[in-house]
Amino acid sequence: MLSRIYLILVILCLFVSSAFAAEPSTPFLQKGWEEIKFLAFRNATEPFDEARKRAKAGTPEWVEATIGLALAYQNRQPDTAADKKKAAELYDSVIVQKEYDKDDSFALALILRAKLAGLKDYFDDEPDLERARQLVARVVTEVPESKYADIAALYLAQFDIMTMEKEKTERGIKKLEGWLAKRPDNPLASVQWELIAEAYMYPLGKLQKSAQAYEKALVGNADNERTLSTLYWKIARLYDQNGNKSKAIEYYRRLILELPRSACGFSAQVQLRRLGEVPPPLQDPFKAMRDEKTENATAAGDAQTGAATSKPETAK
Amino acid sequence: MEKNKIVEFIKVKLGLLILAAAVLYSVVSVAYSHLTFEAPNVTTVKIAHWQLEAGFRESLTNLIDDYEKLYKDKTGKEIRIIQMPISEKGYAQFINSSLIGGVAPDIIEQGIATTATDVSYIARYFEPLGAELDKPNPYNAGTDLEKIPWRQTFFDALLSRYQNELQDYYTIPFSMFTTRIFYNKNMLFQVSGKNTPPKSFTELMDTFKQLDEYNEKNGTRYLGIAGSKEQKGLFANWYQAPFFADTIAACDFNMDNTCDEYEAYIAFKKHKWSFQDENRRLSFKCLMELTEHFPVGWQALNREDSLFQFVQGNGLMLASGSWNASSITRQVADRFELGIFDFPMVADHPEYGKYAKSQTSEAGVGGGINWEVNSHSANKELAIDFLKFCTTRKNNERFNGDIIWLPVIQGATSKPILKPFTPRLDGYPSLTFKTLEISPEANLLSEGLSWSLFAGRLSLDEYLSKCTELYEKNALQGYHDKLDILKRRLKTTETIANADLALLMYGDNKEVSVKTAERLGSAQGQSLDISTNEGRLREVVNGEGSKK
Numbered sequence: 001m002l003s004r005i006y007l008i009l010v011i012l013c014l015f016v017s018s019a020f021a022a023e024p025s026t027p028f029l030q031k032g033w034e035e036i037k038f039l040a041f042r043n044a045t046e047p048f049d050e051a052r053k054r055a056k057a058g059t060p061e062w063v064e065a066t067i068g069l070a071l072a073y074q075n076r077q078p079d080t081a082a083d084k085k086k087a088a089e090l091y092d093s094v095i096v097q098k099e100y101d102k103d104d105s106f107a108l109a110l111i112l113r114a115k116l117a118g119l120k121d122y123f124d125d126e127p128d129l130e131r132a133r134q135l136v137a138r139v140v141t142e143v144p145e146s147k148y149a150d151i152a153a154l155y156l157a158q159f160d161i162m163t164m165e166k167e168k169t170e171r172g173i174k175k176l177e178g179w180l181a182k183r184p185d186n187p188l189a190s191v192q193w194e195l196i197a198e199a200y201m202y203p204l205g206k207l208q209k210s211a212q213a214y215e216k217a218l219v220g221n222a223d224n225e226r227t228l229s230t231l232y233w234k235i236a237r238l239y240d241q242n243g244n245k246s247k248a249i250e251y252y253r254r255l256i257l258e259l260p261r262s263a264c265g266f267s268a269q270v271q272l273r274r275l276g277e278v279p280p281p282l283q284d285p286f287k288a289m290r291d292e293k294t295e296n297a298t299a300a301g302d303a304q305t306g307a308a309t310s311k312p313e314t315a316k
Numbered sequence: 317m318e319k320n321k322i323v324e325f326i327k328v329k330l331g332l333l334i335l336a337a338a339v340l341y342s343v344v345s346v347a348y349s350h351l352t353f354e355a356p357n358v359t360t361v362k363i364a365h366w367q368l369e370a371g372f373r374e375s376l377t378n379l380i381d382d383y384e385k386l387y388k389d390k391t392g393k394e395i396r397i398i399q400m401p402i403s404e405k406g407y408a409q410f411i412n413s414s415l416i417g418g419v420a421p422d423i424i425e426q427g428i429a430t431t432a433t434d435v436s437y438i439a440r441y442f443e444p445l446g447a448e449l450d451k452p453n454p455y456n457a458g459t460d461l462e463k464i465p466w467r468q469t470f471f472d473a474l475l476s477r478y479q480n481e482l483q484d485y486y487t488i489p490f491s492m493f494t495t496r497i498f499y500n501k502n503m504l505f506q507v508s509g510k511n512t513p514p515k516s517f518t519e520l521m522d523t524f525k526q527l528d529e530y531n532e533k534n535g536t537r538y539l540g541i542a543g544s545k546e547q548k549g550l551f552a553n554w555y556q557a558p559f560f561a562d563t564i565a566a567c568d569f570n571m572d573n574t575c576d577e578y579e580a581y582i583a584f585k586k587h588k589w590s591f592q593d594e595n596r597r598l599s600f601k602c603l604m605e606l607t608e609h610f611p612v613g614w615q616a617l618n619r620e621d622s623l624f625q626f627v628q629g630n631g632l633m634l635a636s637g638s639w640n641a642s643s644i645t646r647q648v649a650d651r652f653e654l655g656i657f658d659f660p661m662v663a664d665h666p667e668y669g670k671y672a673k674s675q676t677s678e679a680g681v682g683g684g685i686n687w688e689v690n691s692h693s694a695n696k697e698l699a700i701d702f703l704k705f706c707t708t709r710k711n712n713e714r715f716n717g718d719i720i721w722l723p724v725i726q727g728a729t730s731k732p733i734l735k736p737f738t739p740r741l742d743g744y745p746s747l748t749f750k751t752l753e754i755s756p757e758a759n760l761l762s763e764g765l766s767w768s769l770f771a772g773r774l775s776l777d778e779y780l781s782k783c784t785e786l787y788e789k790n791a792l793q794g795y796h797d798k799l800d801i802l803k804r805r806l807k808t809t810e811t812i813a814n815a816d817l818a819l820l821m822y823g824d825n826k827e828v829s830v831k832t833a834e835r836l837g838s839a840q841g842q843s844l845d846i847s848t849n850e851g852r853l854r855e856v857v858n859g860e861g862s863k864k
Binding site: 029033036037038039040041064067068071074075079104105108111112115119120121147148150151154158161162163164187188190191194195198201202203220224225226230233234237238260261262263264265266267270282284285286288289290 | 436
């Protein structure tokens with residue numbers, strides 16, 4: 001009788017454990033990504049770990065869980081050498097696994113692994129820019145159709161330029177310009193042109209080329225008035241310093257006429273006067289406020305508000 | 317006999333009685349708070365802020381009352397919106413602990429607390445409002461703003477109110493602020509015979525001269541400026557910073573029209589500026605001309621002291637922000653007629669005008685009183701809806717009209733008294749030339765020395781020579797320390813970028829969007845800043861820096 005009860009209990013235990021074991025990894029994956037959305041990397045560790053245990057090695061679920069777990073170890077705080085080592089091993093396992101079936105997950109693992117190598121993550125961590133460069137270069141050459149390829153092309157140039165050595169910077173620029181020639185309308189084009197422009201300015205000191213690259217970066221920033229203000233000003237200054245007066249005047253004027261909220265409008269007026277031009281007046285985005293009627297004023301608005309939109313004499 | 321017994325009982329048991337009374341009071345207070353704040357069947361939205369100044373809570377309450385009524389009319393359900401005003405001193409602790417503990421209010425004023433301002437925490441605890449802001453505000457129905465995206469209804473399309481590193485995270489402002497000079501109209505007329513305030517620095521100094529003569533003649537002790545430590549800082553923005561416009565231009569290596577501490581140090585090593593330069597000397601001379609009209613011992617006075625002097629009618633002028641307009645107007649009451657004017661320009665001064673050509677532009681001024689929505693709130697849709705309700709033209713005008721602040725919604729009008737606070741367009745984007753600030757140690761020591769300078773215990777020559785010593789001794793270490801801070805900040809941005817990259821594969825949005833590109837661009841910009849600053853430092857340390 002007793003042995004029967006034991007038997008039933010064992011069967012029950014097996015049934016319950018098999019029910020748990022059969023539970024798919026999907027809910028754990030969902031929970032993990034939910035935590036990642038809120039940058040709660042530590043909270044994401046457990047669900048990804050659980051999902052990885054439940055998934056069969058090599059399946060898409062296993063790859064997803066491995067990348068998620070690696071991401072959690074890579075970014076959770078506090079930064080420790082042990083966590084980074086675990087993250088590196090996990091990324092490497094995906095890279096090896098997907099070696100013969102290269103897709104977006106392969107590209108993603110390579111990029112995140114490269115960032116782990118290229119950045120200083122903890123106190124005595126030594127960034128390895130060359131290793132990082134090699135990893136992202138694999139994305140560009142081995143999976144050029146991946147959605148991560150444009151990002152990899154950006155990082156590839158960045159790892160070169162970050163050295164601030166002229167030869168490597170020129171190499172980075174050349175590769176990125178080559179990429180942009182093939183994919184001029186890629187979603188990261190304006191960011192890539194900005195990187196090229198910055199590198200031409202420093203350390204290379206090629207002002208004309210820098211201005212031209214910034215001009216190409218304008219396309220993707222058409223709706224961002226704040227970024228446009230910075231870009232117009234930089235282009236004008238670069239052409240100005242390089243002696244291209246007509247282009248400098250064009251951008252100083254565009255800054256005043258197209259960007260009324262730019263704080264550089266007055267500076268552009270000053271530069272135009274220096275170049276012998278009559279600057280256009282500043283647009284007044286606060287005109288309605290300035291023009292409000294002041295009758296019934298309890299305390300006088302003495303209204304020397306410095307509006308000065310048509311007072312170029314103040315800008316000597 | 318009975319009386320003695322009672323006295324004796326009180327004597328013996330007084331401590332116990334006080335304790336019992338205190339416990340009873342606490343129980344009643346807690347119960348009352350619970351009854352007030354917790355209503356199980358009513359949806360409650362909590363809104364935390366540190367605006368304890370008179371009028372703010374009342375103005376917000378007016379909007380809350382209207383919203384609650386409107387909501388009930390619309391849905392038939394009751395809701396409650398409760399303000400949680402917290403003093404500045406306790407705000408950081410309250411917000412940090414409640415966010416981490418998962419019991420934070422639904423709407424939180426951004427500022428003071430790390431968890432409400434640091435990008436990594438913002439992404440963790442607050443709702444990205446980009447998608448909501450791209451849709452029209454339903455409460456604008458029937459107005460000319462009806463079809464315009466909510467974001468575009470703000471005076472600056474919220475350009476200044478989004479997180480550069482996160483891109484999609486906006487705060488919702490209610491007001492905007494600028495700084496001007498308040499003055500006593502009666503006193504001005506009494507001493508100068510004029511009804512209009514000075515328009516230039518020369519006129520300003522002439523007015524102070526007339527005031528001195530008036531005091532001497534009449535035995536009065538009116539002050540030119542109701543000065544204090546805070547006033548010195550405010551006047552320095554307008555009468556010291558403008559002297560550095562040309563220096564900033566000369567040191568602006570990355571051509572962004574500003575000069576940060578790194579550029580200033582590299583320029584120093586390249587001999588593009590020094591503490592002995594004429595513009596620096598004149599900037600101190602100009603500011604000290606003004607502080608001569610502060611009260612004796614102003615270095616020990618604080619903000620409240622100067623405000624008190626002014627509203628009592630003892631000072632001709634006081635610099636302050638539009639946030640104080642209501643309070644000053646109320647305190648002055650009928651004592652004298654109050655006027656407000658912009659800081660007179662130094663540009664036409666024969667000596668100072670050589671360097672100080674203009675002030676700082678306010679064209680890019682951003683909104684103030686910024687609200688964030690707790691992404692873990694059970695009522696976040698309601699919280700966002702309430703913010704939409706508050707930022708219609710009519711309601712924003714009403715809120716700011718009640719408290720006499722500047723509104724932020726296009727077309728909303730402000731009180732006539734605020735007209736002089738309309739942002740100034742003329743001026744440079746930044747006149748901040750940070751030198752000693754690169755090292756906290758040097759900065760602290762130079763601050764101490766500056767008080768000796770203003771007190772006359774140190775000559776300008778001595779002061780500047782000590783500043784040179786401090787800078788030469790500490791700036792390089794400060795440069796490295798600041799770079800380390802940049803690297804830590806980059807780590808945060810890279811963390812966000814890493815999450816973004818993975819979510820491109822496993823999240824809801826699988827395409828590289830404009831926002832993704834902007835976030836990657838932001839990380840790239842920070843990374844390049846660090847490399848560039850390191851590269852430039854290597855150049856000057858290796859002696860490759862060009863000589864002037």
